[in-house]
Amino acid sequence: MTTRTVLVTGRGGSGTSTVAAATAVHGARHGLRTLLLAAHDPHRTVDTLLGVRLGDAPAPVGDGGQPPYAARIDEELAFQQEALRLSGRAKPAFDLFGVDPLDPEELIALPGTRHLVLLRTLREHTASGHWDLLVVDAPPVPELLAALALPERLDRYLARLLPEQRQAARALRPVLAGLAGVPMPADWLFEARRWASERLAEARRVIEAPQTSVRLVVDADGYSLPEVRRARAGLALFEHRLDAVVAGRAIPAAAADSADPWLAALAAERRAALAALAAEFAPAVPLLHAPHLGRTPDGPADLAELGAELYGGGPDPEPPAADPWTVEDRLGEDGVLLWRLPLPGADRADLDLVRRGDEMIIATGAYRRIVRLPSALRRCTVTGAGLRDGALSVRFAPDPDLWPRR
Template sequence: MRTVLVTGPGGAGRTTVAAATALASASEGARTLLVSADPIPGFPDATAPTPVAAGLRSVRIDPAAHFRSELLALQEQLSSVLELLGGNPLDGEELTELPGSGELALLHALRRAAHGDWSDEAYDLLVVDLPPLRDALRLLALPGQLRRYLRRLLPQERQAARALRPVLAQLAGVPMPAQWLYEAAARRDAELAQVEALIEDRATTLRLVAEPGPAADEALRTARTGLALHGLRADAPVANRLLPGHSPDPFFAALAAQQEKSLGHWADEGAAPVRVAHLGRDPQGPDDL
């Protein structure tokens, strides 16, 4: 399965380009799955893969639901210890997501898509609408960072002492959660390894979307540095919302000239950009995309 990760500066139209990429792939006969955290006009707002068009399914990430399910599952595992300490269990309805839950939900979605957990159907292409550029680069480094933290906190070589835990539990009269803790850490490590393998796979590329201009020039330079550090391959950048260069209006003609100058810089520094014309409005559905 090939994977295309789509990102760009905030407001550059990365979600639009991700959806258009998925539609174009499906129209060419590839079985395609689109994963996004943002709503897309004309696409189903479903948290499970749902048909959009022939060969295309989409899924919307729900960070709040993922946060609730993960925290409630952890609470269930700790129930005996919490009862001993007199803790009051949390109700799912009172939980609100914390900062960072969106990134973890997206990593979970990547693992499910790569591992085929969502359905029995195999996909030829996975298109992922990532957060804005700087957040996306941090997100792509997150699996490796979390794996390092897990290995430091719960070294696998110390699991040999787990045979003593039942004895310690009897002596102390307190349930010892270390066994399931190590098992949970091993599961998390394996899941993060799957996401890390997907990101580092040679069939995975990152598609940068930007609206040509001085700010986008600087953002693309930053992106190229980040991609090089993480060993990621980039597709040709997508120049979004290009204005027509033949406008008789001096204002629009000057903006178009500035865009063309910016595109010249992009071509000098890397692959020639893919050009996407400005519709004059925001896309309203699959036909516009």
């Protein structure tokens, strides 16, 4: 069975850890072999919710026939292990130059290590075959998108630094160097390029898999609709599937009928705000309510109660079908090709498009992506663009010097 991966994200303090833990407990109680990964939990909130101290190795939490397993991503430990492994391979060079290798206590994770460790952990656990459901208490949206975009960006850099034609000429390296003095990369560089490409491809397969999706948590008490829209547009820009929006700590609907006028008025106000949020995402993305239990969840029993309130009697939402980027042939009607990019939540004022050779740089707010154009569009010039009904449409006209004449 293929592992279903759910990346639970949201602004800090919105209840992301609580929703992730409740999702994992709910999945396990429905018979799924479930692993909860605390990937962004510096204050060990997940530990407090589950009543255990998590380590880097998956361990069962709670009682029952099939409890969920949980683990935390320890970037410091992962960095030390990887650095020591590389140090062992470099020991002959250290000995040659009289360099003393660093002790484990001296090794402190560098910036960006968390992203790499998250990608490696996702790849390892989805490939293990041990889990039906992998729930990740993920970083906030900007940091999560930066981590998930890393394989695509690194692969692009590798392609520029060591393109395919240079790899194809590997066997001719001695001949080229001897005849024309053409410098060619050494064999170890080709091997490093191949190794890196394989690892990046494995990470991208997990991220782009149809069974991987993102679940966005917002605080029912204090969300900002423009902020939610920007988060949705950022996820769409990188083509991540958004399976649900969860309103965390929502006031129960019964509070609207309370005899206390203050509570009733507050409940009515929150209900109207959540109705606006539901309308923003309808009908493509469901809005789920994680009601306030009247207390802080404490242990798997409380999390199971919250999961039942959140998902009902069945499993959690399935990943939605992809809304692909498409090219529409309108040469006969309008003389253009139309490139349609679904960007729900994007604002026209936040959009920026730059054509650079065979690539398009697309930005929406703080999020920026470089995309290689489909082959037909590379022989065209951009004539305009528009944002309508949550989709960006870019118009391309054939370049007479490049387009085949009829």
